[in-house]
Amino acid sequence: MAAPGRRGAALLRTLLGVWQRGPDAAREWVARLPSPLGCPQRCVSCATGPAFSGPLLASASRPSGQNSALDCFLGLSQPDSSLTCRAPAVSIRKDEQDLLLVHRPNMPENPRVLRVVLLGAPNAGKSTLSNQLLGRKVFPVSKKVHTTRSQALGVITEKEAQVILLDTPGLISPAKQKRHNLELSLLEDPWKSMESADLVVVLVDVSDKWTRKQLSPQLLRCLTQFSQVPSILVMNKVDCLKHKSVLLELTAALTEGVVNGKKLKRKQAFRSQPGIHAPSSAAKSPNTQSVGNPQRTGWPHFQEIFMLSALSPEDVRTLKQYLLAQARPGPWEFHSGVLTSQTPEEICTNIIREKLLEYLPQEVPYSVQQKTVMWDEGPNGELVIEQKLLVPKESHVRILIGPKGHLISQIAQEVGRNLMDIFLCEVRLHLAVKLLK
Structure with a gap:
């Protein structure tokens, strides 16, 4: 058994590390400390007030300032009524994580659920967007292609709604998979995910001048085969564009000028701002191309368009609220303490x-x-x-x-x-x- 001095030093190092990460991290860390009854609180889905009660000191007398992480640990900060539900932490034990994954969901009276598949070209920003939606980084992200090698699952649970995110590898052609000797999962997983999808999020990197003007043949083939699944378009990395007017041209090309079965007005598309979905109320399009058109470069069946930066929490919050609102009545698949299916x-x-x-x-x-x-x-x-x-x-x-x-x-x-x-x-x-x- 470790000596009290060693335990105290380790606790202090951990406390300082948490303190540096800010008040939100501290609140979650404190909430996971063992309870007085000795029951570990490893899965926390909501941030709460201070864990300990104590006298409040003037913020000027403390170098950390009011509501700092250290204050939260010591129980000196005021409860913040504006706190919202936080993403649960992941257990460090595989058996604990496995048990939580099969645990009976703690559903409310009127549960709603939505399975969302993220599709896009390699390096379009799918994992970055998934991490922002989840509120915690659990999927790898890099500037090199094929960072995600197989389907990964994340879970968003807020109030009565549960959104299950399927972060898939970038869509590639069979020839590319064979030429570069890539894992078969890169080729198969996006298609398998579509079989259980309630909604498809198509992500396009608008900063890539070579690919942004059209959807890839593989993506169009996937959308065509599963045309019964509703889809939305997310135009990512808009913060990298020097001239926002290019969004008008891209919107027209990627949707063929049609959103939610209606013709998109040029003025509406031009006025769309990052993080806000483009309005789809307009006149009916007289000539919508057939779904199976082999010459197609866009998809005229998107229900909504979102223009955002996946690195911006405010931009992503708009999309997250939309996804939660789309959840349909039905039983949850996971306990609210589940954040990802990964070990x-x-x-x-x-x-x-x-x-x-x-x-x-x-x-x-x-x-x-x-x-x-x-x-x-x-x-x-x-x-x-x-x-x-x-x-x-x-x-x-x-x-x-x-x-x-x-x-x-x-x-x-x-x-x-x-x-x-x-x-x-x-x-x-x-x-x-x-x-x-």
């Missing part, structure tokens, strides 16, 4: 892979094999992780380690901070680079 180890491996893609040049990160050799709780409740990164070439070992070990150390630190936000506990991560024999 803790999968989340960790994906976040490490994200950093490898971000920092390593060209094709190097795609050749790295990851092997988790330790996943355990330390004596003070911290998560201890050791993962081996196996690379095929000696030159890759030197690249990954970096001068004086700075690169691998930076990757470990950044991954550790991400995991602390996901699991809401202290994380000690060790990465070892080995030559694949």
Whole structure:
């Protein structure tokens, strides 16, 4: 058993780490502390007031200021009545996560549910948008293509509505999958997801001048095969456009000038602002092309259009409220404490892979094999992780380690901070680079 001094030092390090991440993280961390009855509170879906009661001190007398994370831990902050439901943390134990996934949903009297599939080209921003919608980063994100290798599931639960997000790999052609020897999941998962979808979100990167003017043949083929599933268009990365007037041209091209079965007025499309969906009330379109038109470059059956930046919480909030409003009467699929179907180890491996893609040049990160050799709780409740990164070439070992070990150390630190936000506990991560024999 650890000495009281060691436990106190570990608690202080964790507290300082949480403090640096802000008041919201602190409220969630405090809520997960063991209750007086000894029952751990690992799954918290809503932020609450301070965990302890105590005298209020003048904010000027404390360097942290009023309502700081440290105040919240000490019980010195005023309850914030404006707090809304927060995303639940993910358990660090696989058995706990598995048990929660099969746990009977704690549904309200009038539950509503919606299964949403996100489709788009590789690197369109699907995982970034999913993370923002969920309120916690659980899906890997990088500027390189094929960061998402298989279907991942996330759950949004607010009041009586539950929205299930299926973040799919970017749609690719069979020829590309075969040419680059990519996993079959990149080819098959988007199509499998459509079979159970209630709504399709088609994401287009409007900052990409080469692809933004038309939907890919694979995406159009998917929409055509599942034309009975309602769909909406999300034009992402609008903050990267120097001239917003280009949105008018793109909207017309991607929708063929038709939204919700009605002809879109040019003035309406031009006035649409980021984060606000374009109005669809207009005159009926006299000539809507047939669904199976092989020459099509856009889709005239979108119900709504959203123009946003997936990095902007305010922009994404508008889309999130729309999705919650579209939920249909029906039983929930998951307990409100579920945030993702991924195991803790999968989340960790994906976040490490994200950093490898971000920092390593060209094709190097795609050749790295990851092997988790330790996943355990330390004596003070911290998560201890050791993962081996196996690379095929000696030159890759030197690249990954970096001068004086700075690169691998930076990757470990950044991954550790991400995991602390996901699991809401202290994380000690060790990465070892080995030559694949």
